[in-house]
Amino acid sequence: xxxxxxxxxxxSRWTALGAIATSLxxxxxxxxxxxxxxxxxxxxxxxxxxxxxxxxNAYLIAFGSLLLLAGRLGDLVxxxxxxxxxxxxxxxxSVLAGVSxxxxxxxxxxxxxxxxSAAASAVGLGILVTLxxxxxxxxxAIAVFSFTGAAGxxxxxxxxxxxxxxxxxxxxxxxxxxxxxxxxxxxxxxxPADRGLGLAAGADALGALLVTAGLMLGIYTVxxxxxxxxxxxxxxxxxxxxxxxxxxxxxxxxxxxTPLMPLRILRSRGVSGANLxxxxxxxxxxxxxxxxxxxxQRVLGYGAARTGFAxxxxxxxxxxxxxxxxxxxxxxxxxxxxxLAGLVLLVVLLGLLVRLxxxxxxxxxxxxxxxxxxxxxxxxxxxxxxxxxxxxxxxxGLASGLFNTTQQIGMALGVAxxxxxxxxxxxxLLADGASQAAALTGGYRLAFxxxxxxxxxxxxxxLLVLREPRRR
Numbered sequence: 001x002x003x004x005x006x007x008x009x010x011x012s013r014w015t016a017l018g019a020i021a022t023s024l025x026x027x028x029x030x031x032x033x034x035x036x037x038x039x040x041x042x043x044x045x046x047x048x049x050x051x052x053x054x055x056x057n058a059y060l061i062a063f064g065s066l067l068l069l070a071g072r073l074g075d076l077v078x079x080x081x082x083x084x085x086x087x088x089x090x091x092x093x094s095v096l097a098g099v100s101x102x103x104x105x106x107x108x109x110x111x112x113x114x115x116x117s118a119a120a121s122a123v124g125l126g127i128l129v130t131l132x133x134x135x136x137x138x139x140x141a142i143a144v145f146s147f148t149g150a151a152g153x154x155x156x157x158x159x160x161x162x163x164x165x166x167x168x169x170x171x172x173x174x175x176x177x178x179x180x181x182x183x184x185x186x187x188x189x190x191x192p193a194d195r196g197l198g199l200a201a202g203a204d205a206l207g208a209l210l211v212t213a214g215l216m217l218g219i220y221t222v223x224x225x226x227x228x229x230x231x232x233x234x235x236x237x238x239x240x241x242x243x244x245x246x247x248x249x250x251x252x253x254x255x256x257x258t259p260l261m262p263l264r265i266l267r268s269r270g271v272s273g274a275n276l277x278x279x280x281x282x283x284x285x286x287x288x289x290x291x292x293x294x295x296x297q298r299v300l301g302y303g304a305a306r307t308g309f310a311x312x313x314x315x316x317x318x319x320x321x322x323x324x325x326x327x328x329x330x331x332x333x334x335x336x337x338x339x340l341a342g343l344v345l346l347v348v349l350l351g352l353l354v355r356l357x358x359x360x361x362x363x364x365x366x367x368x369x370x371x372x373x374x375x376x377x378x379x380x381x382x383x384x385x386x387x388x389x390x391x392x393x394x395x396x397g398l399a400s401g402l403f404n405t406t407q408q409i410g411m412a413l414g415v416a417x418x419x420x421x422x423x424x425x426x427x428x429l430l431a432d433g434a435s436q437a438a439a440l441t442g443g444y445r446l447a448f449x450x451x452x453x454x455x456x457x458x459x460x461x462x463l464l465v466l467r468e469p470r471r472r
Contacts, residue, residue, distance in 0.1 A: 012192075013131045017141055019187035020124040023087055026179040027117045030094070033160030033172040034059075035293060036308055040169040045103045056415070057220075058107045062114025064408030065216035067122045068261060069208050071402065074123035080191040083127065084184065086119025091180035098173035109173075121404050127191065138385070140327045158308040165305050207252045207259060214245030215405070222413055225420055261402070271399060273465035274387030275406040280458035281343070281383070282407050283414030284350060284451035285376060290415060291422060291444050292353070292369075299358065299437050310362065314373035321377030335382035336466050342382065343459045345375025350455060353448040358441045386466055414454075418447040 034041075034055060041047065041055060074082040093112035100106040132138040163171040221238040228234050253259040266272050289311070296302040296310055329338045349372035360366055387403045426443035434442065 015186065016131060016191050017128060017144060019183055019191060020083075020128060021144060022179065022183040022186065023083070023120050023124060026087075026176050026183060027090065027121060029159070029179070030113065030117075030173070030176055033163070033175070035290060036160040037164045037169040037172050039297075040164050041106070044169065045100070045106060047103050054107050055110060058110040059114040059117075060408060060411060060415075061216055061219045062111045063118045063121075064114075064219050064405060064411075065212050066115060066118035067405040067408060068215070068402060069212055070119045070122035071126065071399075071404070072208075072261065073119075074126060078194045079123040079127050080187075080194055082119050082123045083191065084187060086116045086121070086123075087180055087183055087187070088116070090116030090120060091177060091184075092116075094173045094176035094180070098170045100170075118404075126399065131192070136327075136331055158305070158312055160308060162305050162308070165303065207249055207256060207261070210245050210249035210252060211261070214242050214249055215409070217245065218242035219409070222417075225417075230420070269465055270386045271388075271402070273461060274383050275403060277339075277343075277458045277461050277466070278383055278387065278403065279406050279410040279413070280454045280461070281346070281379065282410030283417070284454040284458075285346065285414075286411040287414040287418040287447060287451055288350060288353070291418065291447055292366075295356070295441070295444050299440050300360065310366070311370065313367065313370040317371055317374040318377040321374045322381050326378055326381040329378070330382055330385065335385045336462070339379050339382040339386065339462055339466070340459065342375040342377070342379030343455060343462060345372050346379065347452060347455045347459065348372055349375065350448050350452040354445055354452060356441060356445055356448065358437050414451075418450055421450060422447040 038055065047055070070082060070086065090113055093109050093116055097106055097109035097113065100109055128138075128141055132141040159175070160172050163169075163175070217238060221235055221242055224238075225235055250263070253261050253263050293307050293311060296307045302310060326338065349369055352369050352372070357365060384403070388399050422443035424443075425446040426439045429439035429442045430436070
């Protein structure tokens with residue numbers, strides 16, 4: 001059965017890419033804006049230090065746990081329908097977040113933002129790879145997709161600081177309204193009107209319940225380790241229950257007549273290897289973004305706007321490399337070689353931060369680190385292509401949802417593990433009589449050391465597991 005009503009023209013394909021990229025810009029912009037506005041939100045709504053983390057965690061829990069389900073729903077009922085519905089939910093939740101006057105309302109709004117973002121993001125990449133089948137065009141399209149993510153991060157860091165300082169933190173959510181409406185206006189006529197496979201082709205309600213509950217509980221457990229510890233009865237008990245639910249999901253997928261996630265997709269070395277590399281890479285780099293921003297504010301005394309401008313070079317070089325260089329390099333040298341080169345640059349990046357001084361000079365100590373972030377602009381487009389290379393047209397939404405799911409799991413794990421390690425090390429140094437600045441810096445150094453190890457593991461997996469996809 002055909003999934004698309006008519007072959008899209010070249011112009012309509014690039015217009016559709018514009019709609020997908022605009023939606024991605026909105027979700028990435030939201031994430032980076034929230035990072036720099038956290039202190040203002042805490043002061044205004046009275047969050048405790050532990051409670052403040054739920055401004056991020058509520059989003060990550062919904063986003064990470066629903067991506068796989070949303071991706072499969074896109075394959076079944078139509079990717080355009082799921083994309084539009086997700087964008088509408090995200091925009092509405094952003095308005096709710098902007099008008100929030102209590103901590104509880106903001107957390108609920110952030111959870112709903114995660115729901116909408118999961119639906120739109122899970123199918124966006126699936127639409128892209130089915131529209132662009134020529135290797136050169138697909139490389140260019142994925143480069144635009146990756147550049148948009150970097151642009152959202154760079155704009156968000158600066159805009160978040162400016163909006164928070166000049167207006168208020170409420171406006172960091174209101175900014176999503178015009179962007180979301182623009183994405184919807186372009187997407188409605190531009191996206192292909194696919195019919196999907198039909199619910200009968202994969203409506204595995206039990207599997208959906210198991211994987212959603214397992215992932216949601218697992219992420220909830222991980223993000224709570226900062227407060228309860230890794231070896232607490234709560235963490236071990238909930239972690240065991242989460243693993244049991246996920247094991248039940250895999251068993252269900254192996255025996256169900258219409259599985260939610262056909263296990264055949266994991267037989268592809270490109271799909272399974274790329275997702276494992278992504279978990280390791282994102283865990284290190286998302287934590288780098290969070291922890292370095294905290295270092296700039298808590299140790300060097302930067303304000304919100306100044307922090308955004310200080311981290312802007314990293315986002316800019318990622319965007320320039322992913323849009324202007326990566327597509328040509330992928331076609332000429334192959335995605336695997338480009339991925340390896342990007343990972344090497346990222347290992348050097350975090351390796352330099354292992355010796356981060358207490359009173360760093362921005363030009364000599366931090367700017368070189370920001371410029372080495374170009375490795376992410378090389379690695380992500382190549383990794384995206386490798387991760388989608390083993391998926392057929394009928395499984396493109398599933399592969400997209402899986403790829404986005406591992407990305408969010410990597411973020412949640414990275415933030416929880418490395419932040420906990422940094423906080424523990426900081427507490428030990430304070431107990432030994434170190435100054436506040438020295439103790440904080442020591443904690444961040446430990447986190448960056450572990451992050452370097454994660455990137456080395458990602459490099460090893462890429463070397464041993466990934467292969468070049470076949471060219472059509």
